[in-house]
Amino acid sequence: MRLHKTGLTHCVSAAAFLMATAVTSFAAPLPGGTLDPLTIPKYRDPLPIPGVMPKTPNATLTTSGIDYYEIAVRQFQQQVLSTGLPKTTVFGYGSVNHAGTFHYPAATIEAKVDRPVRVKWMNQLVDAQGRFLRPLLPIDQTLHWANPPGDCIDGVKRTDCRGDSQAPYAGPVPIIVHLHGAHVEPNSDGFPEAWFLPAASNVDCIDSPRYPRTATTADDFFCHGSNFSQIPNVAAVPGAAIFQYRNDQRAATLWFHDHALGMTRTNVNSGQAGFYLLRGGPSDVPSGVPGGLPGGQFEIPLVLQDRSFNKDGSIFYPASRVFFDGYAGPYIGDPQIESDVAPLHNSEFFGNTMVVNGKTWPFLEVQPRKYRFRILNGSDSRFMILKLGQPGLNFTVIGADGGFLPHPAVLSELLMGPAERLDVIVDFSHLAIGQQVILQNLGPDEPFGGAPFPAPDANTTGQIMQFRVVPRAASADLAADLSADGAIPALPAFQPQGPPVKVRQVSLNELESSLICVDANNVRVPGTPPCNPPVSVPLAPISAQLGTLDKFGNGIPLEWEMPITEDPLRNATEVWEISNFTEDAHPIHIHMVMFNILNRQDMASGAQTAPEAWETGFKDTVTAYPGQVTRVKATFDIAGLFVWHCHILSHEDNEMMRPYCVGAPGGCRP
Secondary structure, eight states, rough: OOOOOOOOOOOOOHOOOOOOOOHHHOOSOSSSSSSSSGGGGGGSSBBOOOOOOOOOOOOOHHHHHHHEEEEEEEEEEEEEETTOOOOOOEEEEOOOOOOOGOBBBBBEEETTTSSOOOEEEEOBBBOOTOOOOOSSSBTTTTSOOOTTTBBBBBSSSSSSEBOOSSOOOOSSOBOOEEEEOOOOOOOGGGOOOBOOOOOTTTTTTTTTTSSSOOOOSSSSSSSBSSSOOTTHHHHHHHHOEEEOOOOOOOEEEEEEEOOOOOTHHHHHHHEEEEEEEEEOOTTTTOSSSSSSSGGGGGEEEEEEEEEOOOTTTEEEEEOOTTHHOOOOOOOOOOOOOOOOSSSSOOOOOSEEEEEEEEEEEEEEOOSEEEEEEEEEESSSSOEEEEEETTTTOOOOEEETTTTEOOOOOEEEEEEOTOOOOEEEEEETTTSOOOOOOEEEEEEEESSSOOOOOOOOOOTTTEEEEEEOOOOOOOOOGGGOTTTTOOOOOOOOOOOOOOOOSSSEEEEEEEEOOSSOOOOOTSEEESSOOOOOOTTEEEOOOOEEEEEEOOOOOOOEEOTTSSSSOOOOOOOOOEEEEEEEEESSOOEEEEOOEEEEEEEEHHHHHTOOEOOGGGGGSSSSSEEOTTEEEEEEEEEEOOOOOEEEEEESHHHHHHTEEEEEEEESTOOOOO
């Protein structure tokens, strides 16, 4: 595999120089939590394999050709850590009609191409008395976030704003579900401001001055933020949102997760994620049949995540900026010193354990034959580079975010940014019975920017899971085993998108403080920027932002609530040139569309590189490297309001997300 080597361009180079000596040292084991990851037994427990999410019977919808689900988020305990250690409290999805289905990650929604799915997503984060539950992880109220109390720092009473309190939020948990990769109407996309609260007994959404009923342009609704996310002619339901997915796209591996404004990281890290497998149609290959792909027990979804824990089994997530770089204040809201630094938010988070399908370091027994793995990097900030710890054992990549590739790609290593998916075949047929293979991670325990990079901790985050080869079982599924002749079925015909009508230039930017100067130890020094380098520099980063370019080719950072700048016409095909002026690689996700990656171009030399072998199909998330222009081409064929953002969760929660509008020049934001 070829990794990009970049001469990094720095928008805050002086600050970056000092920060390099001041950031948290991600050593072995990584910091975070009271549970030492070296005390967690590895490969003690089998890999949990998500079941199939049960449908909810609805004769009317079934007759109309629509599959229906009622899915809730609830709090429950799960044995995430190895057996013998405490259980972990999580927020996860399950069918409200099937109590045993609640799990982190969720049971998988099995959908069919061109058959719509309707889901009643329900917020049931309440206790046994019906009172709201508090968030499991700390939420920074000084970010631009959902803010149900409406405690805005500017004194205007409304939701979706920066708060005025440095304390972690302790109210009811807002949620909104986004089906990542879906070709979907805006009212079912999970717009970040369309969150909703539980219908809790101690939340009066009509008259309460603290959690009030609010209104947008046309709708009044129950405990929502800006709730236009309700399908037409379907009544709003307290504590729920009803979405419908068209499924008029290629067969692909999608996933659903929370997307509430300014708190996606805490909701997803609490357990809100699940697979959505879209099958069938001319863009699919049959599975579990002769001549097809491995199916049934030999087709396994894997969501890979890094997490940290406390000794009582609870999930650890930092509650102070100090965890990130040692800066101890002053913070936003300080009564003595004005500051623009958020008190709780961390610019990135790297856990010290590896979790697969909701289990730390599991094992999977595999027969000596081919398996199909649908892999998702579901981490907050971590880029992973996967490798099988057995010489000659490779991955055959057959698909990515948007379905099958034009041609299979045989690779020894797989680079995956947060939110990216890969569909791979691994052939264990040549391994001996009893042999054990470790799925390794070569990616760093820090922000990724391309090669070179430091190795992860070999004893913790450098290992992900174990495969154990067991004797081949007599099974009807053997007829579909490809191992006999080594063949991979022909992949579906691939038709790239047509020529673009517009080239649009956008930017990725990193911001430094305009109020705080720090020394080499990230201790505040008197004065405000401009500081006195190298003795002092502005604290950085305080956030990352998307934006546009000026006439000189420099980035113009834009906050979430600034006027819309990306406004494709309906059915227009555009090329987006994404210029990365930051020091990190960013996984950039554009809602509603699948795009083709055209190339990457080094800003300094002008040299271009073609997409990697696993990037030649359709994608919804692309790695944009520092110092490069990444070009993607997409067709925007559904009108309305959507978003694009970095999928490092800690970045999108602090301004690295922007709305975009299709079909309404000038914007369609309420």
